[in-house]
Amino acid sequence: MNKHVTSDGTVGKALELLDMVVAFGRSVRFSEVLEVSPFPKATTHRLLQTLTNQGMLAFDEDRHVYVPGMRLVRMSRHAWTQSSLAPLAQPFVAALAADVSETIHLAQMERGRVIFVEKTTPKTGFKTMATPGRRSPAHCTGVGKVMLAFMDAARRTEALDGQSWEGFTPNTHRSSDTLLPELEQIRAEGVAFDREEHEQGIISIAAPILGGSSRVIGALSVVTSTFRMSLKDIEKFRPALQRTAAQIGGEAAGWPYPIAQ
Amino acid sequence: MNKHVTSDGTVGKALELLDMVVAFGRSVRFSEVLEVSPFPKATTHRLLQTLTNQGMLAFDEDRHVYVPGMRLVRMSRHAWTQSSLAPLAQPFVAALAADVSETIHLAQMERGRVIFVEKTTPKTGFKTMATPGRRSPAHCTGVGKVMLAFMDAARRTEALDGQSWEGFTPNTHRSSDTLLPELEQIRAEGVAFDREEHEQGIISIAAPILGGSSRVIGALSVVTSTFRMSLKDIEKFRPALQRTAAQIGGEAAGWPYPIAQ
DNA sequence: CAAGCTAGTCCCAAATAATGGAACAAAAGT
DNA sequence: ACTTTTGTTCCATTATTTGGGACTAGCTTG
Numbered sequence: 001m002n003k004h005v006t007s008d009g010t011v012g013k014a015l016e017l018l019d020m021v022v023a024f025g026r027s028v029r030f031s032e033v034l035e036v037s038p039f040p041k042a043t044t045h046r047l048l049q050t051l052t053n054q055g056m057l058a059f060d061e062d063r064h065v066y067v068p069g070m071r072l073v074r075m076s077r078h079a080w081t082q083s084s085l086a087p088l089a090q091p092f093v094a095a096l097a098a099d100v101s102e103t104i105h106l107a108q109m110e111r112g113r114v115i116f117v118e119k120t121t122p123k124t125g126f127k128t129m130a131t132p133g134r135r136s137p138a139h140c141t142g143v144g145k146v147m148l149a150f151m152d153a154a155r156r157t158e159a160l161d162g163q164s165w166e167g168f169t170p171n172t173h174r175s176s177d178t179l180l181p182e183l184e185q186i187r188a189e190g191v192a193f194d195r196e197e198h199e200q201g202i203i204s205i206a207a208p209i210l211g212g213s214s215r216v217i218g219a220l221s222v223v224t225s226t227f228r229m230s231l232k233d234i235e236k237f238r239p240a241l242q243r244t245a246a247q248i249g250g251e252a253a254g255w256p257y258p259i260a261q
Numbered sequence: 262m263n264k265h266v267t268s269d270g271t272v273g274k275a276l277e278l279l280d281m282v283v284a285f286g287r288s289v290r291f292s293e294v295l296e297v298s299p300f301p302k303a304t305t306h307r308l309l310q311t312l313t314n315q316g317m318l319a320f321d322e323d324r325h326v327y328v329p330g331m332r333l334v335r336m337s338r339h340a341w342t343q344s345s346l347a348p349l350a351q352p353f354v355a356a357l358a359a360d361v362s363e364t365i366h367l368a369q370m371e372r373g374r375v376i377f378v379e380k381t382t383p384k385t386g387f388k389t390m391a392t393p394g395r396r397s398p399a400h401c402t403g404v405g406k407v408m409l410a411f412m413d414a415a416r417r418t419e420a421l422d423g424q425s426w427e428g429f430t431p432n433t434h435r436s437s438d439t440l441l442p443e444l445e446q447i448r449a450e451g452v453a454f455d456r457e458e459h460e461q462g463i464i465s466i467a468a469p470i471l472g473g474s475s476r477v478i479g480a481l482s483v484v485t486s487t488f489r490m491s492l493k494d495i496e497k498f499r500p501a502l503q504r505t506a507a508q509i510g511g512e513a514a515g516w517p518y519p520i521a522q
Numbered sequence: 523c524a525a526g527c528t529a530g531t532c533c534c535a536a537a538t539a540a541t542g543g544a545a546c547a548a549a550a551g552t
Numbered sequence: 553a554c555t556t557t558t559g560t561t562c563c564a565t566t567a568t569t570t571g572g573g574a575c576t577a578g579c580t581t582g
Contacts, residue, residue: 079334
């Protein structure tokens with residue numbers, strides 16, 4: 001008798017479509033949406049119309065394309081300032097970045113998936129797939145694993161059930177059988193390591209950000225490449241990383257930020 | 262047989278509630294939402310649950326409050342970069358700000374209401390109510406009036422019907438009877454003036470931003486106070502203002518931005 | 523420029539989901 | 553311990569969503 005991860009009712013379907021349109025990251029034609037929509041043509045069309053009526057999408061009559069609407073722009077901006085750790089954490093992240101001269105990721109969790117909300121790259125930077133607003137699996141990222149490790153048991157079980165267990169590299173965990181023991185260890189150590197589990201050649205050390213009632217509200221990581229450093233080398237970032245995570249957590253405590261789930 | 266401005270179906274109701282929660286700008290208790298909700302208790306509760314399930318809201322079990330959810334946070338990146346003029350206009354706005362040394366507002370329109378998407382204040386700045394993400398009435402702001410003036414007739418009629426006609430100062434238009442002739446004049450002149458219609462002591466000159474097919478996608482204004490300048494004085498900003506608006510429009514043409522409506 | 527094709531829109535009887543008054547439960551106050 | 557306030561759930565009724573398919577607009581091709 002558990003809650004379903006997927007849609008409840010019409011609202012769920014509409015939001016699913018909204019998400020799809022927005023995720024395109026560009027204007028889209030009806031037929032493009034229809035291709036990825038799990039709903040029949042008439043239903044898809046009607047839901048898009050509703051969303052457009054509601055200002056969540058805008059329809060360009062010349063080009064016949066849908067784009068995110070102004071209502072979504074306005075609401076999501078409020079959401080960003082209120083519920084993303086980025087504005088609050090920004091100065092601390094910048095200080096850490098200056099300190100370690102490596103890429104820093106700040107992430108939060110949305111239903112078992114990692115959302116990157118801030119990223120700083122040093123001048124000498126290389127590219128990782130993470131980019132603000134991007135959603136990645138939790139089972140194969142440093143920030144994801146550390147949030148899984150520290151969230152409460154019920155949420156963790158649910159989150160693990162929802163993982164894709166997609167294998168990105170030979171090191172990627174493919175099931176909770178191998179991940180669970182590691183989570184135990186992460187809880188003991190206080191930090192998680194990404195051992196090239198998401199991208200070949202990319203490693204990281206990640207610490208949880210704990211808000212009020214020591215619940216996980218996000219995670220912070222120092223990311224580098226195996227060309228520059230080894231797993232052993234990045235261990236040295238641990239004190240600065242944990243200190244910064246604690247500072248951010250301290251600032252955030254007392255504010256209700258979304259709990260990782 | 263016209264379209265209704267208000268809610269269609271369950272999706273409309275859910276979005277209305279979402280909007281309310283987000284608009285609070287802080288975490289809210291169920292009872293606070295219920296107070297402003299037009300729906301009965303059970304319905305309000307169920308819709309909030311649905312939104313929470315969907316990740317559009319997050320519920321803090323300790324504090325018993327709702328906050329914007331991570332799903333909305335994630336969408337904000339995409340929505341902002343795609344549909345707000347701010348990223349694209351930023352350099353032009355900065356140049357104009359440096360040129361005139363006055364406050365600049367960049368706005369777009371959501372169903373007859375003005376949304377401020379960017380604002381720059383000179384060091385010597387004073388405070389106006391406008392702040393990015395804020396929504397204001399169109400009938401009493403420079404950017405609002407100029408967008409109304411230049412949008413197509415059908416949309417304009419609909420937008421005017423939706424105005425609150427709230428009187429903020431003695432100069433505020435209280436009905437379309439007085440506003441319509443001014444819109445005519447604005448169309449002829451190419452710019453609109455805010456003559457202390459929204460805030461006592463605040464005046465502005467605003468120009469429309471026209472995208473492809475010369476449709477209004479936004480507006481730009483130079484704002485100052487009557488302590489510093491007169492309505493006649495700010496006329497001198499017109500060339501720079503219009504030039505900048507044209508530059509932004511030029512950049513935006515070819516991209517489908519939400520049309521003012 | 524008409525015919526053919528594809529993309530987009532609309533209709534309506536059946537199926538399904540939303541509704542909300544009222545009862546109930548859980549906190550908070552006294 | 554009791555009262556009040558706040559939050560949650562139930563379920564028969566009611567209203568909305570659904571989607572196959574027909575239709576229309578817009579584009580392409582012979």
